[in-house]
Structure formats: structure tokens, C-alpha cells
Amino acid sequence: MSKTLVVVVPDADTLAATVASRLVAKIVDAQAERGSAGVVLTGGRIAKRVLAALGSLPEAAAIDWSNVDLWWGDERFLPAGDPERNETQAREAVLDSLPLDPARVHAMPADDGTDAATAAALYAEELGPELPRFDVLMLGVGEDGHVASLFPGYPELALTEGTTSAVHDSPKPPPTRITLTLPAIQSADEVWLIAAGPDKTDSVGRAVNGDKALPAAHATGASKTYWLLDKAAAAKIA
Ligand SMILES: O=C1O[C@H](COP(=O)(O)O)[C@@H](O)[C@H](O)[C@H]1O
Numbered sequence: 600m601s602k603t604l605v606v607v608v609p610d611a612d613t614l615a616a617t618v619a620s621r622l623v624a625k626i627v628d629a630q631a632e633r634g635s636a637g638v639v640l641t642g643g644r645i646a647k648r649v650l651a652a653l654g655s656l657p658e659a660a661a662i663d664w665s666n667v668d669l670w671w672g673d674e675r676f677l678p679a680g681d682p683e684r685n686e687t688q689a690r691e692a693v694l695d696s697l698p699l700d701p702a703r704v705h706a707m708p709a710d711d712g713t714d715a716a717t718a719a720a721l722y723a724e725e726l727g728p729e730l731p732r733f734d735v736l737m738l739g740v741g742e743d744g745h746v747a748s749l750f751p752g753y754p755e756l757a758l759t760e761g762t763t764s765a766v767h768d769s770p771k772p773p774p775t776r777i778t779l780t781l782p783a784i785q786s787a788d789e790v791w792l793i794a795a796g797p798d799k800t801d802s803v804g805r806a807v808n809g810d811k812a813l814p815a816a817h818a819t820g821a822s823k824t825y826w827l828l829d830k831a832a833a834a835k836i837a
Pocket of ligand 1: 641644646675685738748
């Protein structure tokens with residue numbers, strides 16, 4: 600039975616440091632158990648701050664970065680190196696300074712002229728027929744309650760089969776995206792929903808209180824779901 604836990608810290612800086620520190624512990628524990636760790640990254644503002652904080656944590660030296668698989672929960676379908684790509688932002692925040700095995704950094708395809716549906720299918724192939732183990736899957740939470748690129752009322756939210764999907768006409772720019780599906784997200788051992796700031800108060804409150812119209816309310820981990828929040832984002836949790 601999956602457990603849901605809510606952790607609230609005073610502000611966004613403390614949240615970024617707290618999540619980074621928990622991530623180090625999770626990766627170290629996974630490597631102690633299995634030799635490797637699988638982490639799914641998210642995009643967005645708080646994610647960038649978490650990754651930047653990770654880069655300055657002394658305890659991150661305990662991680663064997665060559666035995667970490669990095670995946671993404673979603674991607675803005677833009678050309679390689681575009682500053683708005685989640686991959687570019689993660690690389691700039693920390694990835695480029697870590698001794699990762701490039702073959703284990705599984706970025707979602709960039710827009711190279713191929714259509715997004717083909718790109719999503721390619722990522723599904725990279726994930727494989729059996730999903731890899733995701734020890735932790737991180738998600739930002741949008742003001743509208745979206746997670747990854749699953750938006751309220753969009754058809755991708757209802758997918759019960761397949762691991763990836765293209766998203767068209769996204770309400771948040773850019774309009775074309777690639778996302779993991781809910782079944783892929785829910786396969787993760789732990790799902791961490793991370794949100795900070797007053798613009799997230801309503802969506803976080805509604806999702807934690809169980810409003811299933813919001814994609815965030817469906818993002819649960821196989822063993823644990825953590826809501827990692829600052830005080831402002833947590834203000835409307837009942
Ligand atoms: O566009 C996206 O936005 C969400 C939330 O971002 P935030 O800046 O409001 O924290 C993010 O989780 C998602 O990965 C990204 O593609």
C-alpha cells in the first residue's frame with residue numbers, strides 16, 4: 600500500500616536544499632542496495648534550484664555518478680540546446696559538472712524536424728518494454744495542477760497504456776511537448792511532488808485534498824508519494 604507524506608519547510612531556498620539532500624540520500628541508499636540508482640528529473644523553476652543546490656552539497660561526494668541513470672518526466676519539444684528545454688536547464692544547473700556516464704543520461708529527444716509523436720515513441724523504445732527502475736521520480740506542480748506535461752482536461756491524462764506521449768497545444772509554452780504517461784509515473788518507487796510559492800497554493804491544496812481533476816492528484820509512487828513544499832505552497836492543505 601502506497602503512503603502519502605507531506606513535508607513543509609519555511610521557504611523555497613530551504614525547500615531546494617532539503618530536496619537536494621534527500622535526493623543524495625535516496626541515490627546513496629539505492630546504490631548501496633542495488634549498485635545503481637534510477638532518477639527521473641523534472642523541469643521548472645524549483646527543479647533548477649534543487650539541482651543547483653545538489654551541486655554544492657558535500658555529501659553528494661558519496662554518490663557514484665557513473666552508476667546513476669537519469670531520465671526525464673517531460674520535455675519541451677524544442678531544438679537541442681534551446682535554453683527552454685528541461686534538459687538544457689538541468690545540464691546548466693548541475694549535470695555538466697558531474698562525472699555521469701553520458702550513455703546513462705537519457706534525455707528526451709529534441710526537435711530536429713521529426714514530429715513529436717515519433718520522438719515520444721523513440722523515448723518509449725529507450726525506456727524499453729519493461730520500464731526501468733525509477734527509485735525516485737520528481738515532479739514540479741503547475742499553477743493549474745499539471746505535472747510533467749500532463750495538463751488538466753487534456754487527453755494524455757487519460758492514457759492507461761504506453762509509457763510516453765506527445766502533447767500538442769499545451770496551455771503553457773511551448774505548445775509541443777513530450778511526457779511520461781501516468782502509468783509510467785506511477786511505476787516509480789517514490790514520486791516527489793515539489794512546489795514553492797504562493798502561485799502554487801491553490802493547485803497544491805486542491806491536489807493534496809484529492810481533487811482528481813488535477814493531474815497532480817494522480818501522481819503517486821508505488822511505495823511512497825512525498826509532497827515537498829514550502830509554507831506558501833502548503834497554505835491550503837486541509
Ligand atoms: O513547463 C513545465 O512546468 C512544470 C512546472 O514548472 P514551474 O516553473 O512552475 O515549477 C514542470 O514541472 C515541467 O517539467 C515543465 O516542463
